[in-house]
Amino acid sequence: MFRRIFPAVAGCFICMATPVAAEPSFPCSGQLTPTESRICDSPLLGALDRRMARAFYAARDRASGAASRDLIEAQRLWLRWRATCGSDGDCLRRRYEARLADLGTPDLLTLELATPGNATAAADQVVDRRITDTRYEVEYGDGTVRWQSIGGGSMGVTYPDGTGTTSMFSQAPPPEFPGLPGSFASWGDGLETSLLGIIDQLLSPADRQEYRTLTDAKPYSVRVSDHLTVIQFLTRP
Numbered sequence: 609m610f611r612r613i614f615p616a617v618a619g620c621f622i623c624m625a626t627p628v629a630a631e632p633s634f635p636c637s638g639q640l641t642p643t644e645s646r647i648c649d650s651p652l653l654g655a656l657d658r659r660m661a662r663a664f665y666a667a668r669d670r671a672s673g674a675a676s677r678d679l680i681e682a683q684r685l686w687l688r689w690r691a692t693c694g695s696d697g698d699c700l701r702r703r704y705e706a707r708l709a710d711l712g713t714p715d716l717l718t719l720e721l722a723t724p725g726n727a728t729a730a731a732d733q734v735v736d737r738r739i740t741d742t743r744y745e746v747e748y749g750d751g752t753v754r755w756q757s758i759g760g761g762s763m764g765v766t767y768p769d770g771t772g773t774t775s776m777f778s779q780a781p782p783p784e785f786p787g788l789p790g791s792f793a794s795w796g797d798g799l800e801t802s803l804l805g806i807i808d809q810l811l812s813p814a815d816r817q818e819y820r821t822l823t824d825a826k827p828y829s830v831r832v833s834d835h836l837t838v839i840q841f842l843t844r845p
Contacts, residue, residue, distance in 0.1 A: 632657035646695040653697060656704035663711040679822040682710075690845060699843060702809045737842050739815045739822075744841055756841050758822060767831075801829070803835035810842045 636648035664683060671679050680806040686707050693699035715784070736747040743755045751768035764774035808816050819838070823831050 616632050616831065633661040638683075641691065642695040643691050643693060643700065646697055646700060647661065650697055653700055653704070656701065656708070660704055660707050660711070667711050686710075689732055696734055706806075706809045739818045744838060745840060760837070798834065802830060802831065806839050807835060807842075808837070 632647050632654040634644070634646075640648065647657055664679075667679055668676060686703070688704045690700065690707075693703060733749040734746055735749050736745075738745050738747075739758070743757045744756045748754075753766045754764075755766065756763040762774060762776050764772055766772040803819075807819060811819060823834055825832065
């Protein structure tokens with residue numbers, strides 16, 4: 609029974625014939641989602657998908673019983689997380705890098721990163737995510753910058769010609785998280801560690817440290833609320 613669902617769970621089939629360089633491990637035909645179409649159009653993402661599939665099957669072969677079931681469920685969750693990227697190639701690359709690291713294969717392919725002004729960067733492709741003195745910013749290939757103030761309350765877009773828009777919004781105080789007794793107290797630490805792991809995939813090493821400097825002194829419930837808000841902002845297409 610498990611063998612029938614493994615290809616679907618991995619998100620692909622591994623072809624035994626010599627593959628075309630740009631092809632991922634699933635068929636690039638029929639009705640595809642925006643995420644699948646973007647992967648099929650990119651040799652880099654296609655190669656990462658094949659590596660992820662091989663890593664998944666290798667991990668499956670090493671696992672048994674509950675560990676095997678946990679691995680399958682984790683892969684299903686990752687596929688849903690991957691789908692949140694839509695057609696954002698930079699976002700998808702980060703998702704694959706994170707999954708390969710989870711599966712124990714951190715020796716990633718050397719990938720060309722899109723940079724502002726680089727002809728390979730599409731106008732709507734994310735080329736940078738960063739923290740400035742006052743805000744979080746996401747820059748696109750055409751020079752457009754989407755931003756949100758660090759303290760909350762405002763967000764906007766700055767266009768390449770210097771014009772832009774700003775929106776103000778109100779913020780409700782974050783909910784107070786309950787204290788967890790005994791051994792359950794580690795659940796809260798694990799949650800924050802997982803959220804910080806996602807943020808680390810989105811920011812440069814220098815900005816990761818800057819982010820921790822901004823949040824470490826805050827109460828736990830505020831930190832977790834901030835982590836979720838920042839992840840939502842940085843991953844929104």
